[in-house]
Amino acid sequence: MSDQITGTTASEIADSVRSLRDRGSLQPGSLLPPVRELAATLGVNRNTAVAAYRQLAQAGLVVSRGRAGTVVAGHETVAQEGYAPDTVLRDIGTGNPDPRLIPDPAPALMTIASRPVLYGEPVIDRGLEDWARRWIAADLDDVDFRITVTSGAVDAVERLLAQALMRDDAVALEDPCFLASIHTVRLGGYRAVPVPVDAEGMTVDGLRAALDAGVRAIICTPRAQNPTGASLTATRAAELRAVLADHPYVLIIEDDHFSMLSQRRYESLIGAAHRRFALVRSVSKFLGPDMCLAIAATDAETAERLAMRLSPGTTWVSHLLQRLALTQLTDDGVMTEVAAAAAHYAERNAAFAERLRAGGIDATASDGMSLWVELPQPARLVADRLMRRGWLARTGDDFALDDRADPSHHLRLTVHDLSDDEAETLVADLVAAGR
Known part of the structure; x- marks a missing residue:
């Protein structure tokens, strides 16, 4: 294979490998020549070949497997949540959630305001923002935060990572881990660093090791961790905050997906002095997955960056959906x-x-x-x-x-x-x- 790869600079070598991949000469799983062999064949410095492989890895085109070599990346399949397709079992x-326990939105649909929202107006419904601020402040009372509305928790996490990280950056994930988080990190081209989970949540030694490995973001489930069901205890949360005190700019993303349904008290990794954080709460478990709406409470800079990530795409979450959620969330029944x-x-x-x-x-x-x-x-x-x-x-x-x-x-x-x-x-x- 090394005789098919050409180039004298890192960029030229990387472009050559990409071209061979695009033409089908290199299939997913194909083993690339060792760096030393490629450098000798092309007559370039070994560091040039290393740089070429690094460019390809950062673009998600190859995967390094250590001593097993570097292989052409394929489209890795990741298990998905929800019902399995085409089964009689x-x-x-x-x-x-049980669909019989999801409140019927029909009564709320009959009452929500129908005033059209136009370009340039505030992207967050004022009533929902006020309600969300009170909801979050009850748990983050010593933390200054801003509210952003996203199209569900997974959408929030993807955009939060994208505004803070570059390809190949390391992200701390709970192990075992929520399937959507695995999928989001792999698709984004980030490196997952596992942090073991026990009955009290993320382990202290695991988080410390992840920080030593250079993670730039942490995704944590404060309660009802999926799949284990573990919730942070007050003691464990305090220990984790103490570890994070020396890393105030590492982005903490807390996915409190079970919020209103949880039987446990909310405990947080987010300390009052932490500079980059996001507490994400979706309504999917109690108002239904099809609502596709989540509240993200973040620091001011993260809020600005998150808004920029939203603006070129979805721009905003439908105000009709925001009003529907607010009407249900403020209904005693x-x-x-x-x-x-x-x-x-x-x-x-x-x-x-x-x-x-x-x-x-x-x-x-x-x-x-x-x-x-x-x-x-x-x-x-x-x-x-x-x-x-x-x-x-x-x-x-x-x-x-x-x-x-x-x-x-x-x-x-x-x-x-x-x-x-x-x-x-x-x-x-x-x-x-x-x-």
Whole structure:
């Protein structure tokens, strides 16, 4: 292959590799020649070949695998949240809310103001901004922040990273990790640095190691971490803030996705003196995924940059959608429904965990839509056995940041919509499949 690559400068060599890739001479997964070999073939300095490969890696065209060499990058597939397509099995890995518990928006639609909004007007509905500020201030009372509205939490995270990072910058992610965060970081060309999660959230040693590795951003779930259900304790949050005190310009992104449904107190990594932060709260879990609306509370500079990232594309989130969300969020009847949904998820998950314990599987009902269940056998083996019994489960392997990690022994199970009889059957099948 080295005899097909041409050029005498780093840019020329990189352009040559790109051209070979575009023409199909180099396929995804193709191994590029070692740096020393390429430099000798082209008659250039070794540092020139290194620089060429670095340019290609920053453009996302190649991937360095250490001693295994450098390969042409392909389109890596990442597992997605939600229902699995084209299956006749009972899907218990969706992570979805129960549609029966999502408030009907029809009454609110009949009352929202219909005045058209024109170019140049404020992009955030004043009423929603005032309500959001009160909502956030209750938890970030010692922190100055500004409000931005985005098209959901994933949209907010993608734009927050894009305004702060360059390709190949390092981002600290929880491990195991929320699927959308894995997808966003990989598509953005950033490097994921795993931070282990235990029952109290991100570990202190893990965060310290990530900071030592030079991460420029941290994505953290303060409660109902997906997939484990872990929530930050007050003690752990204080320890993490102490570590971050020496890194005030590292961007902290807190995805508080379960907010109104959570059974846990909100604890934060964001200290009063931290300079770059964003607390993101979407309405998707309690008003429905199709609302596609999130509130981002950020420092002033991040707010300005986030607004610039919004302006050339979506420009603003529809004011009709903002008014619809505000009307529901300020309706006592809707809030009563949301509270009932929160109690339902907690009760059903706790009941299922109790059934598992009775069946000999150690399980704890933490916070969130799903349960994180540890098994004596590798999860993929158990999932295969469950498929023969009519169930489609999601294994912990999907949520691992390192594809080379040992096989997961966890399943993430969404069981809050199962009847008692279905729950009993699933537990029996899990016990049998885990033997």
